[in-house]
Amino acid sequence: MNAIEVRALSKSYPGFTISNISFSLPEGCIMGLVGENGAGKSTLIRLIMGASRASSGFVRVLNTEVTDDKAFTKVRDDIGVVLDEAHFPTSLNARHLGRIMAGTYSRWDQAVYDGYLKRLDLPEKKRVQDFSRGMRMKLALACALSHDAKLLVLDEPTGGLDPLVRDEILDILEEFTRREDRSVLISSHIVSDLEKLCDYIAFLHKGELLLFEEKDRLMEEYAMAHITEAELADIPEEAVKGVRRGKYGVEALVERQLVNPGIPMEKPTLEDIIVFFAKGVRE
Amino acid sequence: MKALIRKDIYMMLTQFRVLFLVMVIFSAIPGGLLMPFTFLYAMMLTSVSLVSADEQSQWDSLALMLPYSRGQLVTVKYIMGWLGIIAALALSLASQALYAVAGISELDSRLPALLCLYAAIALVMQAVMLPVNFRFGYARGRIVTILFAGIIGGAVGASMGDGDGFYTLLKVTSRIPIPVYLLLAAAICAATIPLSTAGYKKRVEK
Known part of the structure; x- marks a missing residue:
C-alpha cells in the first residue's frame, strides 16, 4: 500500500507552475523532498494535504483522494503535520495546545505529549511568542507525534536550526519510523539531514520533479x-x-x-x- | 468543533484579555449610553478579531491540515460572535439591574427590548462582516469592517443627537415580538455561514 500517491499533478499560479508531478511513497518509508527555496516544496505539501486545489492530476493519501473533503478530513486524524514556522497562536502555551489537540485528534495521548515536552525541555506555561524557533519546531513536533499518526508530513522542520536541535529532531523522526506502518514525508534544503534519514529522495527544481528514486539505488x-x-x-x-x-x-x-x-x-x-x-x- | 471553541476561548483569555475588559466596562457605564457600542464591540472582538489573529499567527494555514472541516473553521467564529453578543446582553442587563438595586439609576422597562434590538443589530452586522472577512482576509476585509463600524457609529451618534433614535426604532420593531426579530436576525446571520465557507474555501484553497 502507498502512504502517498501523486499522479500527473499540476498547479499554476501567476509566475509559477508545478507541473506533471508523479510519485508514490510506499507505506513504512521515509521520503525526502529536496529543492532550493521557491522550488515548490511547500506548494506540493499543501496539495498533498488538501490545503490547496490542484489544477490537474490527483493526490491520494492513506488511500483517500484529498479532494474528497469529508473523507479526507477524517484521514487527517492519522496525519501529523509540522510546518516551517509552527504556526501556533503565539499567545498560547504548550499546555493550552495540548488541550486543544486533545479535542482535535481522536487518539491523542496526553502522557506521550507530556513526555515529549519533558524530553525536549519545553516549558508548559511559557507563551509560544517567547519560544525560540528551535523550541517552536520542537513543540510542533511534540503535537504531531502524540496522536499515533500513521503519516508524518514535515515542511522544512530543520531549516534555520542549530546542529544540536536538528540532530535531536532527526533522532525523534528515526524513532517514529521504527514501527513499520509509519511513513514520513519531509521537505528540506539541508540535504545532509535527508541523507541520514530517508529511503526515497524526490528532487524538485523550478516546479518540476527532476528525480524520484530510492536513496540507496x-x-x-x-x-x-x-x-x-x-x-x-x-x-x-x-x-x-x-x-x-x-x-x-x-x-x-x-x-x-x-x-x-x-x-x-x-x-x-x-x-x-x-x-x-x-x-x-x-x- | 469543541477544540476550536476551546482554542478561541484561550485566545480571548490571553491575547484579548484587555479588550475583553473594555467590553465589560462599556456594558457597565450607567444609563446605558454605550450599550449599542458594547454589542457591536463584543461581536467584533469575539469573531472578526479572532479571524484576524488566526491570519496573523498563520494558524489558519496549519488548521487547514488538521482534522477540521472548512465549515467547522468558519462556524466557530460565528459561535464565538454569538457567545460575545450573549455576554454583552448578560453584562448589560446585570449592570443596569445592579444600578437600579443600588439606587444609582432607574431600570427602564424598555431595557430588555432595547438590549434585544442591539443584539439583533449586532447579529446582522456579523452577517455582513464575517463573509467579507472570510472571503478577502482580514487585511482587505477590514475596510468593510471600518465602513460598517462607521455607519453604526453614525447611527448611534444620531440617536444620541435627538436622544431617542434607538427608542424610535424600538417603537417600530415593538410591533414584532422580540423573539421573532431576534430569531430572524439570528437566522439571517446563520444563513451566511455557507456563504462564508464558500468564500473562505475560495481564498485559502487557491
Whole structure:
C-alpha cells in the first residue's frame, strides 16, 4: 500500500507552475523532498494535504483522494503535520495546545505529549511568542507525534536550526519510523539531514520533479568521476548528468553502468547528485 | 468543533484579555449610553478579531491540515460572535439591574427590548462582516469592517443627537415580538455561514 500517491499533478499560479508531478511513497518509508527555496516544496505539501486545489492530476493519501473533503478530513486524524514556522497562536502555551489537540485528534495521548515536552525541555506555561524557533519546531513536533499518526508530513522542520536541535529532531523522526506502518514525508534544503534519514529522495527544481528514486539505488546508480576533458569526451553523452569544470580537471556526475569501469569513479554524496542534477553543466 | 471553541476561548483569555475588559466596562457605564457600542464591540472582538489573529499567527494555514472541516473553521467564529453578543446582553442587563438595586439609576422597562434590538443589530452586522472577512482576509476585509463600524457609529451618534433614535426604532420593531426579530436576525446571520465557507474555501484553497 502507498502512504502517498501523486499522479500527473499540476498547479499554476501567476509566475509559477508545478507541473506533471508523479510519485508514490510506499507505506513504512521515509521520503525526502529536496529543492532550493521557491522550488515548490511547500506548494506540493499543501496539495498533498488538501490545503490547496490542484489544477490537474490527483493526490491520494492513506488511500483517500484529498479532494474528497469529508473523507479526507477524517484521514487527517492519522496525519501529523509540522510546518516551517509552527504556526501556533503565539499567545498560547504548550499546555493550552495540548488541550486543544486533545479535542482535535481522536487518539491523542496526553502522557506521550507530556513526555515529549519533558524530553525536549519545553516549558508548559511559557507563551509560544517567547519560544525560540528551535523550541517552536520542537513543540510542533511534540503535537504531531502524540496522536499515533500513521503519516508524518514535515515542511522544512530543520531549516534555520542549530546542529544540536536538528540532530535531536532527526533522532525523534528515526524513532517514529521504527514501527513499520509509519511513513514520513519531509521537505528540506539541508540535504545532509535527508541523507541520514530517508529511503526515497524526490528532487524538485523550478516546479518540476527532476528525480524520484530510492536513496540507496541513487547512490549505486550514479558516480562522481574526476577526469580530464579528453576522458570526458570518451564517456557517452547520455551517461553524463552534470559537469563541473575547474582548474585541475573535470568533475562529472555519471551513470555508473554506462561508463567504462576503467575510469576512476567515487561514490557521490546525495548533495553531489542534487547539485549536479540542478545545475547540469557548470564551468 | 469543541477544540476550536476551546482554542478561541484561550485566545480571548490571553491575547484579548484587555479588550475583553473594555467590553465589560462599556456594558457597565450607567444609563446605558454605550450599550449599542458594547454589542457591536463584543461581536467584533469575539469573531472578526479572532479571524484576524488566526491570519496573523498563520494558524489558519496549519488548521487547514488538521482534522477540521472548512465549515467547522468558519462556524466557530460565528459561535464565538454569538457567545460575545450573549455576554454583552448578560453584562448589560446585570449592570443596569445592579444600578437600579443600588439606587444609582432607574431600570427602564424598555431595557430588555432595547438590549434585544442591539443584539439583533449586532447579529446582522456579523452577517455582513464575517463573509467579507472570510472571503478577502482580514487585511482587505477590514475596510468593510471600518465602513460598517462607521455607519453604526453614525447611527448611534444620531440617536444620541435627538436622544431617542434607538427608542424610535424600538417603537417600530415593538410591533414584532422580540423573539421573532431576534430569531430572524439570528437566522439571517446563520444563513451566511455557507456563504462564508464558500468564500473562505475560495481564498485559502487557491
